[in-house]
Amino acid sequence: MRIDSPTRRLPRETVVPMINVGFLLLIFFLMVAVIVPPPPFEITPPQSETKQPAELNSPLYLSASGELAWGEARGEAVFDGLASVAGPESQQPLTLVADGQAKGAEVARLLSRLAGLGFARVELAVMP
């Protein structure tokens, strides 16, 4: 007489901790993720000791070689777009994300031009 060897069933329990860890990581990333459209060009902001989180709602980008980008606009066209949102009613500061290797004088020129457009507050994005 032959007795079938008992079919071995995979214990389901070993999968459960893995799913738990998967969910844990998923929730972790959901919490910490800040989904922002990537900058139009490679930008490494300057390093600074400032401890104040930046709000990145439609920032103005300035690359190391002096290219400008704001939303879809590039180059000189950004000022047309910015002029439409500037004004005393714009309480939110404009965030300027400039490369650390950009020329300081160019940033200064840009800032005075933004002041001329009517921006009251400008914040410079920096890396800790």
Next chain:
Amino acid sequence: MIDVVFLLLVFFMLTARFGGYQAAPVALGGGAGEWQGPPRLVTVGPDRLALNGEPIALSELSQALRPLLPDAAAPVVVRSEEDATLQRVMQVMDALRENGIATLVLAE
């Protein structure tokens, strides 16, 4: 379902941006009130510094600026030379902020 969980996990891992940026407020020139006290112009070069035209070391800058400030919130004009990078300007501005000189106007 596990596949979907892992897919979402990978998606968030790839799109997440950790830490994010910090923000340094910069004062905009113009629109401010009348200039008070003696001139305070810090000129930043790639490897040199000058206060009102006199060369000065970064470590002595805040010390030298303090007597020139009529009050703590008085502005200091930081002017970048053409070949100085923004990183260099931020380094100088950081050093001033650390010493309580917070109103910095970046000028051309």
